[in-house]
């Protein structure tokens with residue numbers, strides 16, 4: 001999945017669990033694995049077998065993220081909600097489908113598998129397209145409800161992370 005699905009679906013799910021979750025952090029963690037791995041795939045593709053999913057998409061790194069969140073938040077619930085945003089990325093990326101388990105459980109199942117690029121049409125699966133549409137709808141609804149299309153309110157939200 002892409003940006004709208006990861007951000008929109010994850011922010012909505014996180015807010016359903018914890019109304020006080022900071023949507024900025026929920027979105028950052030929902031996109032975290034890709035924010036780590038996509039630049040790395042450009043900087044040092046040989047390190048990760050030319051795959052666009054690598055360290056950020058592993059259980060191993062997610063445990064470091066959980067540790068950092070527990071230290072930062074000092075309370076389990078907010079840390080676990082934000083960690084669920086990170087883990088939710090794995091769900092939306094269908095990390096159970098081949099060859100993703102080798103990435104998810106790296107290094108237990110060997111090296112990162114080589115990236116195999118299929119036709120661009122392969123990206124337009126119902127899972128991806130519906131996810132992007134649903135995520136976009138949820139982001140627009142949230143923005144309209146909290147009037148984030150108004151510049152001062154958007155600026156206040158971006159500064160504080162609070163939805164008034």
Ligand SMILES: [Zn+2]
Pocket residue numbers: 033034053057089093
């Ligand atoms: Zn991803």
